[in-house]
Amino acid sequence: MNKDQAAILSGDHLAKDHLSGDYLTKGQLTGESLTEQPLTNDLFLLEEYFFSKPAQWEIGTGAHAVKLESRVLSAPMAGVTDAGYRRILRRFGAALTYTEMVSAKGLHYHNENTRFLLKHVPEDKPIFVQLFGSEPDIIAEAAAMVQADFDGIDINMGCPAPKIVSNHDGSALMDKPELVYDIVKMVCQAVEIPVTIKTRKGRRLEDNQALEVCLAAQEAGASAVTIHGRTAAQMYSGKADWDVIRQVKEALHIPVIGNGDVVSGAAAVRMMKETGCDGVMVGRACQGNPWIFAEIRAALEGREGFPKPSAEEVAAVCLEQAAFEVACKGEDMAMREMRPHIMSYLKGSKNAARKKRELMQVRTLKELELLLKD
Secondary structure (H helix, E strand, O other): OOHHHHHHHOOOEEEEOOOOOOEEEHHHHHHHHHHOOOOOOHHHOOOHHHHOOOOOEEEOOHHHOEEEOOOEEEOOOOOOOOHHHHHHHHHOOOOOEEEEEEEHHHHHOOOHHHHHOOOOOHHHOOEEEEEEOOOHHHHHHHHHHHHHHOOEEEEEEOOOOHHHHOOOOHHHHHHOHHHHHHHHHHHHHHOOOOEEEEEEOOOOOOOOOHHHHHHHHHHHOOOEEEEEOOOOOOOOOOOOOHHHHHHHHHHOOOOEEEEOOOOOHHHHHHHHHHHOOOEEEEOHHHOOOOHHHHHHHHHHOOOOOOOOOOHHHHHHHHHHHHHHHHHHHOHHHHHHHHHHHHHHHOOOOHHHHHOHHHHOOOOOHHHHHHHHHO
């Protein structure tokens, strides 16, 4: 095992400082080390309002407000952001993580598979649970059931998956702002922790429903909103419309988090500059690339040129996640579920192209270790 692998697997040294080449420790990655260097590049000399936003901020108010150490969050993603990957995202700089999408009705009926999605570890925190559904009383009941284990409740109002929308959940809620209000209101009354929503620009290609939906959520008591700048009909194609994020930010007094096409540190800076949003959320761009959070944090602090991880670093983190998944789920299930993660980690590498078939059939941790070494 080389120095890069040992540093990452130790859990104490997590990302390289792109100025010194040294590894950042957990303490440094909380923010201190990212503010030591002066701004030296005109690319990062942004408008005054951008620099008026301190790195640390809060979602919610009072005793249950969630204090965040930076303005970059990881998105909830089904099949991706389980406990094994969330702990890695937090280590590399995600200020807040979310569970995979959890069915409120599944919790209502005490479905064991649904409850499994709630599993998390101390390294996850702060963490929000994301619930989906369309019946206010059921979602409120589910929120009350799980609030003791989480820092906040997020309600999915943007999922474009046909099986979700056909059940009147996810992005289907955008057609009914009055129902959005009722859901958020009942959940806020049922819990003490912050309640947020994640939504989209609109449901159909021509729709722009985000402002009406977000105003309804704010009026009902939401502590923050996240907006993906695409419509549900776009799914994940085309370009995200950041202007809709700006429109919502200008109209609301609660925090607004921007999502969609945040694929690099420079993109995160541009989104905050162009929209005035309070934070950025990274989705698909972090699959197999937890380093993006350290890159964005550095960029938001005015530092450029974040280095790409070496092949050894990528392999070490991939193995670390796989080992954690095996410990949690057993080797058979864990390695089956790890296969898409493995391909995301190795995307574009010689190993991925040359050994795709073997990697997609890997059954044990030892097999994966040998494949990654070769």
